Amino acid sequence: xxxxxxxxxxxxxxxxxxxxxxxxxxxxxxxxxxxxxxxxxxxxxxxxxxxxxxxxxxxxxxxxxxxxxxxxxxxxxxxxxxxxxxxxxxxxxxxxxxxxxxxxxxxxxxxxxxxxxxxxxxxxxxxxxxxxxxxxxxxxxxxxxxxxxxxxxxxxxxxxxxxxxxxxxxxxxxxxxxxxxxxxxxxxxxxxxxxxxxxxxxxxxxxxxxxxxx
Numbered sequence: 001x002x003x004x005x006x007x008x009x010x011x012x013x014x015x016x017x018x019x020x021x022x023x024x025x026x027x028x029x030x031x032x033x034x035x036x037x038x039x040x041x042x043x044x045x046x047x048x049x050x051x052x053x054x055x056x057x058x059x060x061x062x063x064x065x066x067x068x069x070x071x072x073x074x075x076x077x078x079x080x081x082x083x084x085x086x087x088x089x090x091x092x093x094x095x096x097x098x099x100x101x102x103x104x105x106x107x108x109x110x111x112x113x114x115x116x117x118x119x120x121x122x123x124x125x126x127x128x129x130x131x132x133x134x135x136x137x138x139x140x141x142x143x144x145x146x147x148x149x150x151x152x153x154x155x156x157x158x159x160x161x162x163x164x165x166x167x168x169x170x171x172x173x174x175x176x177x178x179x180x181x182x183x184x185x186x187x188x189x190x191x192x193x194x195x196x197x198x199x200x201x202x203x204x205x206x207x208x209x210x211x212x213x214x
Contacts, residue, residue, distance in 0.1 A: 007041065011057065014049045015049075019050070020173070022094070026047065028049050029043045030049055031077070033090070038061050043074050045075055058071040086149070086150050094173070098183075099180075105130075105159060110130070112130075113195045116186065117196075122208065124153070131144045
């Protein structure tokens with residue numbers, strides 16, 4: 001059973017996303033797997049994430065997509081629920097359209113390597129797949145997103161936006177913010193940027209594994 005405090009927390013996190021400039025007006029959507037439940041909270045269709053209200057939060061069964069509270073979820077709910085079904089480790093999915101990352105998603109000659117700082121391979125992902133353009137809300141888009149996020153935590157939707165996922169709100173938010181930071185660096189340098197070498201990334205991996213081992 002979803003508790004009132006969980007809906008309140010979901011709304012608070014949606015506003016956090018909006019306050020950070022990751023979504024504007026009705027762009028983007030957010031979902032959260034409720035602990036121990038076959039239930040996800042999803043921002044409602046047509047709602048504005050930055051000013052989401054409690055009565056605009058949809059409750060859906062993750063396994064079937066069934067709406068549990070009469071609130072129609074975002075048109076992108078199919079891929080939100082699909083990612084959660086495929087990834088038991090994922091509890092939060094965020095589709096956003098931040099200024100710089102969305103600009104990169106619309107570039108004719110988009111870079112393919114975004115490892116401009118250590119935070120990118122550590123938090124966002126060493127590789128960021130790019131999904132071809134499909135109509136928002138379409139079955140084709142949902143299928144492509146679910147497939148790409150089986151083994152990636154961050155993806156581009158070309159001519160559309162971005163999607164990240166995480167074990168909790170903080171991890172998803174951090175991935176989105178560093179995703180945007182990488183794209184800001186790419187654009188502000190006029191794509192005349194450097195990236196970490198394979199050896200430098202491997203050194204980061206070894207350092208992180210060493211910290212975990214301790």
